[in-house]
Amino acid sequence: MARWEPNARERLERAALALFTEHGYDATTVAEIADRAGLSKSTFFRHYADKREVLFGGQNALADRFSEAIRATAPSATIGACLAAALESAAPAFTSARHGLALQRRAIIAANSELQERELLKRAGLCSAVADALRARGADDTTARLAAELGILAFGTAFARWATPENQQPYAEIAHTALRDLQACAAALGAEPDIRA
């Protein structure tokens, strides 16, 4: 595809991660990122719409994975099974090899609210992708939205637990327990006496 050095995006992401970790997100200039990647500011913005976006390249692929995983489930599968399938489909992105990078990225985002906003937007994107996929299976709107929210909540919990310095457990296991915890919780809340003021 690309000519010259074909790894432009990858180089930019590595450079950004390194500089953000070294000097912080705010203190790092787009020009500096581009320089370290051997590119120019113009080229950076040709690859990423935003300075923030350089940290969220993978997030976009996740939405597709989730949708596809749900679309691939048997028509008889329960909604819970669909969510489980979606969360499992993300496993390849969270191997132990990427654990270090995930920690670095997490620390950067935690230190900057601009980046937290972007992460929430990406998460909302995941949410609507899942909800759409569920609706396509025939779930009604409210159920699809709630189930998607639940699924993404479980995903968020699982990811947060996985991306911890002490963690040694593989992502798949963590995701599984997170999902079951939430299911139990939902049952308990749903079983409460009717809500009256």
Add this chain to the structure above:
Amino acid sequence: MARWEPNARERLERAALALFTEHGYDATTVAEIADRAGLSKSTFFRHYADKREVLFGGQNALADRFSEAIRATAPSATIGACLAAALESAAPAFTSARHGLALQRRAIIAANSELQERELLKRAGLCSAVADALRARGADDTTARLAAELGILAFGTAFARWATPENQQPYAEIAHTALRDLQACAAALGAEPDIRA
């Protein structure tokens, strides 16, 4: 309190809402907003940390209302009742008198992803406020987080239904049904057979 014209913030918010509606968010300059409000760019940033923030002044107050409403519930109240109390406490902010402004604001935000990001951040703030309040009542972490997420989801649904041109129903009723719908849904999802891949 303030001297000169004491309505600086209010004037800025009105001016911003008007200009955003007229020319769009992106095409409106902070200097233009300040001009129309009879102030300067410097003063704008003294009142709002951000250009976006001028649309989200009320959101901060909501978090306090929610926390306070939950803290004020009887110790015997169920979690569902706490959520209901929180959502009801927001009613004064959503009177029919403010319906028009809410519609305007909603349209502006819907047209700009920067503003959607900010709204998600504010919503996340509401979420952790509610979760904190529930934890303070003794709820365990997972339950508090899920319940808060559920409550804010219901709030989001209710607000979306309220802030519609055709809507005539008062916010309180809408919030009540949104909450019950979600509770029923949670029960259904929780009652599903155990989640296995």
Add this chain to the structure above:
DNA sequence: GCCGTGATGGGACTCGGTGTCATCACTTAG
């Protein structure tokens, strides 16, 4: 060897956002 295509670099420009300093309105002490 020539030309089209596409990735790149460079520079000019706008605007959001920060920081500093002077100014003005109003208050209070004397």
Add this chain to the structure above:
DNA sequence: CTAAGTGATGACACCGAGTCCCATCACGGC
């Protein structure tokens, strides 16, 4: 009544994100 103090403001300079436009260079096909 005046002088000092306080707080909101305005004017200005400055930096960096993001946009636009145009020149350039590498590679493939002819």
